[in-house]
Amino acid sequence: MSVSLSQDDVLKVASLSRLKLSEAEVNxxxxxxxxxxxxxxxxxxxxxxxxxxxxHAIEISNVFREDELQTSLPREKALSNAPQTDGNYFLVPAIL
Amino acid sequence: MSITSATASELLAKMNSGEISSEEITSACLDEISRRDGSINAFLSVQQEAALEKAREVDRKRKAGKPLGKLAGLPVALKDNICSEGVTTTCASKMLEHFVPPYDAHIVEQLKAADAVLIGKTNLDEFAMGSSTENSAFKTTTNPWNTAYAAGGSSGGSAAAVSAGFAPLALGSDTGGSIRQPASFCGVVGLKPTYGRVSRYGLVAFASSLDQIGPFARDVTDAALILGTIAGKDRRDTTSLDAAVPEYTSTLEQPLKNLKVGYIELLHEEGLHAEVKEATLRALDVYKSLGAEMVPITLPHAKYCVATYYIIAPSEASSNLARYDGVHYGYRAPHFENMIDMYAASRGEAFGDEVKRRIMLGTYALSSGYYDAYYLKALKVRRLIRNDFEQAFQSVDIIATPVTPTPAFTIGELVDDPLAMYLADIFTTSANLSGIPGISIPAGMSKNNLPIGLQLLAPPLEEERLLRAARMFERETDWHLKRPV
Structure with a gap:
């Protein structure tokens, strides 16, 4: 088991974690x-x-329930905390 | 006893006899908050208007003789990682600084149904990661007994609020000791129920196999009262347990017969403070004087708890916190180059040091090539830790231990040494890893006039036994009657 992390190790884990770190943070x-x-x-x-x-400490498995229709969060509530939205969708930067 | 130092049960009795109104109680709490929270920093937000409105509604209902919930008119503070519809829930993080949940947590629904007065949201370590609230992005809660000292964490705001007279009751969450440790530091009762006893629906997830919601109160009776209102199965949390909820308050005054108290040999070498050791031994003497049998037990894997915990908790956190992507809710960085960079910049800018540290540790432990050595290994040791307790509970009814190795440390003392801060969790993480209930009750004062707690542990779903055992101790002592000056 490794006991210290090189700068490259830290940067690799940061990339997997989707964390942009400063140089001081990397160190x-x-x-x-x-x-x-x-x-x-x-x-x-x-x-x-x-x-x-x-x-899990309390080992339970296969928790079933009836498959019943229920109301879900209305769209405007689901979008209410979005950093960017057009009122119908979450908006993200162009991917392609 | 004044309104702000009375217990919830005393206040309920006074409301029922017409001696006092919920509006008077709520106003007294709000006054105390505005007078003193500038130095204690227990609250991140106070819902003054909504609280007073609810208090008046309860008063009207009570006057009209309408049916009332079990907590009718009592102010309750909520840790700010518990979602409350329409009320900002920040997790003390810049990531969720402006997050307004569109729904109530299960326990918030329960509290509302019980006619509680929700008074405000309390400070915590960011995303409940820490032991002092120093990891809050917004403020550090101080210990009401001495503001140079930490209130503990991560539920430090809730513990301080109950201790300082801001609310008779509060809710927190406990992943590795985050209710019991601040309760001990602030001289109040703090209970972590069995994993699954209380629904986690609406609790912002940190480590899902360890997180559990529980109460803070000024005595054991009040803890029993509020536990009874929040416990029970909720279909929205599939890990919540489908077991009957006993009337905890109805059996509380019945001492346990032929009680067997398990204790572990306490060694100074483990960094145990002499005054904590003395308080624990004195507590064992109290049980002895009540006719309980003292049984020495061994928990051979106890020394591996912190190491196991600091693999499992960060691993689960790294997965849970992947949801903060700058898309659905939370902070989005203003400048970025592309989608991936948007994720990384948003997370890099909005998460604090401890949260980043745990995401990194967890990601490392789960990453290819390290999974077996760290995460899988920790899950195996976790079973050994639980087996220790199963074995011990064959011969004892409860186990008594310290809550923390030392009384409250000063603010700033451990903040730059993450490992030292982690080691302060040595007595508390085992209950989360093994899923068992634990309670911290006031059991002493240090020479520096800081509270010292006693931890009691019981087998899964034995909260009734735990509370009765705690009440036996409380009846014989007056530590729970002490209030910070």
């Missing part, structure tokens, strides 16, 4: 993530080969 995050990862490495002490992973 400090590299150090801080490194120290947290170093601490986290203590889990390596444990042999967990035979242990099932547990995603």
């Amino acid at each position: 400090s995050l590299g150090q801080q993530m490194g120290s947290v990862l170093k601490y986290i490495a203590m889990l390596d002490e444990l042999n967990t080969d035979a242990i099932e992973p547990m995603a």
Whole structure:
């Protein structure tokens, strides 16, 4: 397990995270993530080969409900917090 | 006892006898807020007009003898990551500075149905990530006992509001200790229910397998009262549990017979403050004097809780916070080159340091090549942690531990050392990882006149037992009667 993050590592994770970072942030995050990862490495002490992973503490599965028609959020309410809208759609910068 | 230091139950009794009106109570709280919140900074917004209007409506209904909800006329403060229709819900983030939810959270519906007076939205660490509210984009909440000290976090605003006399009741959320730790720091009762006991619908998601909503109150009775109004199955949160909600207040005064209290050997080497250790040992003596049996237990994987938590919580956060894309709601950067750059610039500009740190950690832990080593490993250790509790609860009814290793730290003390701040969660994260309920109750004061809490833990869905055990302690002590001067 790696215990420190290079600038390239940080930039790769930032890109996956869709986060634009300043140079100062890249440096400090590299150090801080490194120290947290170093601490986290203590889990390596444990042999967990035979242990099932547990995603939820209270394990429930297949929560069904009746398939009933319900009113959904009206369009103007759904759009009410949009940074940019034409009243019908969310507007985004041109992709193509 | 004055209006602003009384408990919710005392205020309800006075309203029912006609001695006082909800409008008088609400006005007293609002006055206290305007007089002192400039130095405490518990609130991000106060809904003065709406609160007074609701209070008058309740007063009219009460006078006319109409049926009233269980919290009729009581001011309640909401952590600002709980959606309330038409009321700005910021999560203390620039990302959601102007976000006005188009719907109510399930618990807000429940509180409204119970005729509560929603008085304001409280400060938190941005997106509930932190232990001091210092990560709020807008302000830092101070400890009402001494404003040089932190109120704790992330629900620091809610804890401070109840402690300072701004509201008799408040709601918060607890992902790794965010209700219990600030409750301990501010000298109030804070309860994290079983995962799924309270619907998370309308709670802005941080780490969905750990998040749980719960109350702050001035005593155990009030915590039981409000838990009864917010608990229960809600079809909009599929993880909410379909289990009957007991009348928590009706059994509260019945002491538990043949109570077995589990405790762990407390060591100074774990960074445990001597005064916290003393308060915990004194609390065990109180139970002993009540005839409870003290049973030493071991939680062999307890020391791995923080490491496990700081993989799982950031991983889930990195996924949950992907929704802030500058498209559907929230901040959009003014300048960008293309679509991807718009996402990255908006998120880079609007998220604070801690949120970025956790998104980065989580993305790293989930990324190709690291998934097995970090995330999958943490999920396996999580099972070992839960197994420890299952084992322990075979021989004990409740477990008593400190809430935090130290009393409140000063503002600024840990803010530049993320790992040190994370390690303060050593006693609280285990309840979230294993889904069990936990409560923090006032159990001492430090030499510096700062509150010290005691944490009690119980098996899943045993809130009734937890509250009764907490009430047994409360009846024998007067820590819960102390108020900041």
